[in-house]
Amino acid sequence: MPHPPTIAAVLAGGRGSRMGAAVPKQLLEVAGKPVLQHTLEAFEAAAAVDRIVLVMAEGFHDTAWAIAKAANVTKLSAVIDGGATRADSSVAAIRWALAQPGVGEDAKLLVHDAARMLVTGRIINDVVAALDECQAVTAAIPSSDTVVEVRDGRIVDVPDRASLARVQTPQGFRLGLIAAAHAEAAADPGFTPTDDCSVVLRCRPDVPVRTVAGAERNLKVTEPADLALAEALLDR
Ligand SMILES: Nc1ccn([C@@H]2O[C@H](COP(=O)(O)OP(=O)(O)OP(=O)(O)O)[C@@H](O)[C@H]2O)c(=O)n1
Numbered sequence: 001m002p003h004p005p006t007i008a009a010v011l012a013g014g015r016g017s018r019m020g021a022a023v024p025k026q027l028l029e030v031a032g033k034p035v036l037q038h039t040l041e042a043f044e045a046a047a048a049v050d051r052i053v054l055v056m057a058e059g060f061h062d063t064a065w066a067i068a069k070a071a072n073v074t075k076l077s078a079v080i081d082g083g084a085t086r087a088d089s090s091v092a093a094i095r096w097a098l099a100q101p102g103v104g105e106d107a108k109l110l111v112h113d114a115a116r117m118l119v120t121g122r123i124i125n126d127v128v129a130a131l132d133e134c135q136a137v138t139a140a141i142p143s144s145d146t147v148v149e150v151r152d153g154r155i156v157d158v159p160d161r162a163s164l165a166r167v168q169t170p171q172g173f174r175l176g177l178i179a180a181a182h183a184e185a186a187a188d189p190g191f192t193p194t195d196d197c198s199v200v201l202r203c204r205p206d207v208p209v210r211t212v213a214g215a216e217r218n219l220k221v222t223e224p225a226d227l228a229l230a231e232a233l234l235d236r
């Protein structure tokens with residue numbers, strides 16, 4: 001394995017409450033394959049990724065291994081339990097990575113939503129490459145909508161759209177940085193991050209967080225309609 005190694009942490013520890021299905025959304029099929037399989041195949045195919053750790057919802061580890069085996073996902077090294085929140089699941093992956101022999105703080109860790117099943121090889125490789133120049137990076141796309149801040153049902157701010165971006169995954173970090181940032185964030189129970197870059201921004205404000213171009217097709221399968229949308233995008 002080259003040094004430092006690149007580990008992709010695929011987060012599939014959620015229950016998919018907004019999807020409202022009987023099983024977590026990452027197990028639902030799109031074009032005849034589980035969402036999770038599409039995602040694992042993308043990282044398997046990415047030359048820049050050495051291994052994959054999958055953070056899986058409790059009770060579905062065997063299912064995940066079966067999916068990976070059937071799809072010949074040879075880079076999958078472990079399936080581990082997640083936590084109550086997405087951030088807890090990220091921390092589980094970080095701890096797993098730090099415990100691996102030969103993996104030091106300079107390793108590259110990509111954190112990716114399993115629900116972003118249409119991630120492209122170009123995005124993955126751009127995130128990994130960016131980590132040669134910086135310690136934290138995310139895929140992002142410009143906002144085509146005007147975005148407003150709302151409190152108590154009233155608009156209180158309209159940030160300049162030119163400076164806004166919609167954040168996607170993968171997000172990439174040097175392992176030591178993201179481990180330290182999450183350790184510090186844990187001391188603040190009022191902080192409930194929805195992604196990992198915001199943990200760096202808050203706890204390591206001296207570290208610049210870069211962006212690389214994401215893609216509209218890198219959607220997060222969240223609501224039932226997203227399954228049909230993902231299938232249509234796959235056909236393109
Ligand atoms: N405790 C959690 C919550 C979420 N995730 C993962 O993080 C990604 C983004 O989360 P989200 O889309 O919110 O998934 P769910 O939590 O499953 O959905 P919902 O919020 O609708 O319940 C998903 O791939 C999800 O499986 C996770 O690993 N652990």
Ligand SMILES: C[C@](O)(CO)[C@H](O)COP(=O)(O)O
Nearest residue numbers: 086113167168169194195220
């Ligand atoms: C990390 C993320 O995909 C960036 O847009 C997003 O914040 C995840 O949110 P979710 O509510 O956990 O799906």
